[in-house]
Amino acid sequence: MQPFFMAIIDIIRSRRSVRSYKPDPLTEDQIKAILHAGMLAPSAHNHQPWNFIVITNRDAINRLSMSVQGYLGDKLSASDAISYFGSQERVDRVKKRLELKEDTVFYGAPCVVMVVVDKANLEYGPIDCGMAAENMCLYAREQGIASCIIGYARHASREELIRVGMKESQELMFGMVFGYSDQMDGDPDRDFNKIQKWQK
Template identity: 30%
Template sequence: MDLMELIATRHSVRDYLPDPIPEEILEQILEAGRLAPSARNRQPWRYIVFTSNDDIKELSLRCGLIGLSNIFIRKAPCLIVACADTNYNVRINHQDYYLVDTAISVQQMVLTAWSYGIGSCWIAAFSEKTLKKYLQLPDSWRIVALLPLGYPAEKKTLYTQALSVFPKSKNRLPLDKIVTYYHKRSS
């Protein structure tokens, strides 16, 4: 699969087969995140990897009230908690870059996973305070996202079907709505 096909076919997966992700593939996914660019090469990302279904189920109960909408993560054979250590943040023009840097790293993992046929779903619905306490994270760490990973199940649950309709996630704005070409005016 070429890069544009990989980007075009990637979608949020919420139903997973129980099959574990082979260790060498998981390592490649994490390596893709490690190789991401970051402001001043500070590399603020930190990852906590869960591969035990019992541990993933327990974590799913520790995401706070808002996190209850993510019950599907309980069936993922792998879950990555994507964090950023703000001690490695770069601030430019009053803008913190740890979120941008970590997001780039996570996206590289998402695309690498998909290249192996492994689905994912970027999750932001969780109580950072509750989850941070459960994981006993340092004060300088921020939780940026949860990333369940697994081979997609063919049959979607009713819950997943409903979630897929709600955001209309396949709809994309055309280029002419999001791109403006700058042309310097002649004097």
């Protein structure tokens, strides 16, 4: 697929969190370019705390997915499930996903990226990594590649995370997935009334 070029505001407006992927793999050069965009992000004192673990091996992705699904299954059966997931609607949605018995965490994407930082960088590292992640998502969009940030990846077992390359001295911030979309882009509602106060 050839990349298409867009104005930055159009990229921002059209980016979507995609939750269904074609199996077609990305090339190593495509993945490296996405990671490079992340590494161009600003960070506190230019500390650049992010480290990326790239996973394209399907067995490894499935192991991580099953690990997270086990955690979510336990949460669904707990008495405070609605409190944890936020609403009965979300409880039902997660339950339905888990019943599919597929990669319901990473949505079948061919490329998973785990974003990790050293434990010593946990004060500002999450902010820095968030900026790096948005760079990656926007660059991917500009290249015709879909993406989604996976917060639930934080609940993968530490054993599985270390198995794919995380160090004992590191913590996982979140996961990300990249690939070619297998769904129609939606048009989610946006609430633009979020300027709480403008002190003049």
